[in-house]
Amino acid sequence: MHGGSELQSQKSLSPLIPVAAPWRKSGVAALIDRGNALGNAHDQASRTMLLRRIAALLDQPHLAPMDAWEAVGTDAFLVPSEALEIHKANEAGISEARDFLGGVVPAPFVGTKAITHGLVDDDALRPKQWSNDMARLMGDAALPGYTAFSHTDAAKAGRLLLAKGPVRIKDVCGKAGLGQIVVDDVEALDIVLGREDALTLATHGIVLEENLTDVVTYSVGLIELAGQTISYWGSQNLTVDHKGREVYGGSDLHIVRGGFDALRKLELPDNLARAIDCAAVFDEAAHAAYPGIILTRRNYDVIEGTDAAGNRQIGVLEQSWRVGGASGAEIAAFEAFRAEPGTSHVRCSTVEVYEQITPPVGAVVYYQGVDPVVGAMTKYAMRYA
CATH class of the missing domain: 3.30.470 (D-amino Acid Aminotransferase; Chain A, domain 1)
Incomplete structure (x- = not known):
């Protein structure tokens, strides 16, 4: 960010009535993984401004970013950039809602699009912690579609959906509308699925659902x-x-x-x-x-x-x-x-x-x-x- 923009952002902070919070923290900090990239420049700048405003809202200091080993030794209010798997949350000292802003999930796939749909059949491949209850409890709150963790299951799901019309295939970790493609026939379906790595499929899954216009x-x-x-x-x-x-x-x-x-x-x-x-x-x-x-x-x-x-x-x-x-x-x-x-x-x-x-x-x-x-x-x- 240019220096002038930073100055403009600082001046835009408005006076706030301090929060009469039922808890006290040592400050507000981003929870980071120092082994992974922090994202593009605009992501980093946006994240810094967001943390500054949260800290001001809570009338607490804005602290430097922390990794899990640093965070667990503090009483900071943490803001991770992704939903955290339970063991990673525990490593950072997150155990309850008052500790952070975001989500804690029992397995990585639970924080992605993968849980939006059920499996194509009872024999379909799935992660160990997969719950069939999710799709049952949702009913028609999601579009008609399937999640698959293998090429075989994805191909079967795609063919079932193509019988009704075009199918949208989605990378479960895709953001901002990226990582998606629409197919109109079996040939296109098989070409797209053929590009998917088997291990990545088994780990993360892929979503196939009816395409809407x-x-x-x-x-x-x-x-x-x-x-x-x-x-x-x-x-x-x-x-x-x-x-x-x-x-x-x-x-x-x-x-x-x-x-x-x-x-x-x-x-x-x-x-x-x-x-x-x-x-x-x-x-x-x-x-x-x-x-x-x-x-x-x-x-x-x-x-x-x-x-x-x-x-x-x-x-x-x-x-x-x-x-x-x-x-x-x-x-x-x-x-x-x-x-x-x-x-x-x-x-x-x-x-x-x-x-x-x-x-x-x-x-x-x-x-x-x-x-x-x-x-x-x-x-x-x-x-x-």
């Missing part, structure tokens, strides 16, 4: 921080990156105090109410199917679109149990609620564009500069109402 993607989320809970519904925006791809361009969120029950009390159109119900069902199913999950930040992408038969469908696409693209708007809402005790609803947004622009007055700049990998970018968060 004329789509809109909703965001439904719930965050618990410092003894407070907010939830929201909203929509995602797309933008074009420097490679000409349509990618995540930000989120517009309508945020309320309280959890999913508070969202369900809002007077909303049927499609939005259905999207919220799908996210809540997914959340409940995950907790029931995978006991031991600890979630303090969850965001669910819910799609509405038209299937091959011309019917409109709504279902959860994936979960995000980590800080993400919408987190700037989430923290902006916490700030607004803290500063305005009588306010019960706010509208906040995040924006990501692949050029250097001047953000609106009052925006919190998360990144503005030329990323050495992805090129020029501007990222900011804004409260609108």
Whole structure:
């Protein structure tokens, strides 16, 4: 980030009413793995700004990033960049919700798109900790589809789905809409699956689901921080990156105090109410199917679109149990609620564009500069109402 942008971001920090938290911590720190890359420059800058604002919100120091060995010897409030497997959380001293912002899962695949669908049949290959209860409990809260952990199962699942129309094949770890391809026939299906490494498939899995057209993607989320809970519904925006791809361009969120029950009390159109119900069902199913999950930040992408038969469908696409693209708007809402005790609803947004622009007055700049990998970018968060 350019020096001028950093100065602008620092000046945009608004005074906050200190949180009367039911706990005290030594500060707020990013939890990192020093053996892995920290991400692109814009990711690192955005993460630093997010941590600074969380620390200011909690009226606590912003500490330097820590790895697990450093964190376990402190009482810091930790913010990992990914959902943590239980043993990694334990290594960092995370044992309960008050310790961190994000998610703790019993196995790596539980934090990915893999759990969105069930297996193609009872004989399908699966990880040791796989739960068949997840798909059963979700019912129709997700789109028709399957998760597969072998070429054989993926091929069988793809053929079943192709009988109804085009199939979307998804990398379970893909982000920002990347790592996906749509196939229209068996030949294309087999070509795509033939590129998949068997060991990677067995470890992570792959998702195949009915492809929808004329789509809109909703965001439904719930965050618990410092003894407070907010939830929201909203929509995602797309933008074009420097490679000409349509990618995540930000989120517009309508945020309320309280959890999913508070969202369900809002007077909303049927499609939005259905999207919220799908996210809540997914959340409940995950907790029931995978006991031991600890979630303090969850965001669910819910799609509405038209299937091959011309019917409109709504279902959860994936979960995000980590800080993400919408987190700037989430923290902006916490700030607004803290500063305005009588306010019960706010509208906040995040924006990501692949050029250097001047953000609106009052925006919190998360990144503005030329990323050495992805090129020029501007990222900011804004409260609108």
